[in-house]
Amino acid sequence: MTLSEAEIIAKISTLEIELARAEQQVAFGDRNVTYKRTSETKDALNYFRELLGNVRTGRSKQTFGVATSKGF
Numbered sequence: 001m002t003l004s005e006a007e008i009i010a011k012i013s014t015l016e017i018e019l020a021r022a023e024q025q026v027a028f029g030d031r032n033v034t035y036k037r038t039s040e041t042k043d044a045l046n047y048f049r050e051l052l053g054n055v056r057t058g059r060s061k062q063t064f065g066v067a068t069s070k071g072f
Contacts, residue, residue, distance in 0.1 A: 008052045015045040 003011075011028060018026045019041050025034045026041075053059075 003051070003055075005052065005055050008048055008055060012045065012048045012052065015041060015048065019045065 014026055014028050019038065022038065025032060
């Protein structure tokens, strides 16, 4: 899915508000996302900030992170 700069900015704003309020559920358009911890919200915020930087500089790099709790 390719997001426009405006959509990425909207997601960043939504996540920043959610983080400030310490809410665990974020609604964006017709979608709802529930975050289990503040760290997940911060990770999502960092991802969208990096994505915005890539869009603004013309890079199309996408990164995907994997996190496990059992060390796999």
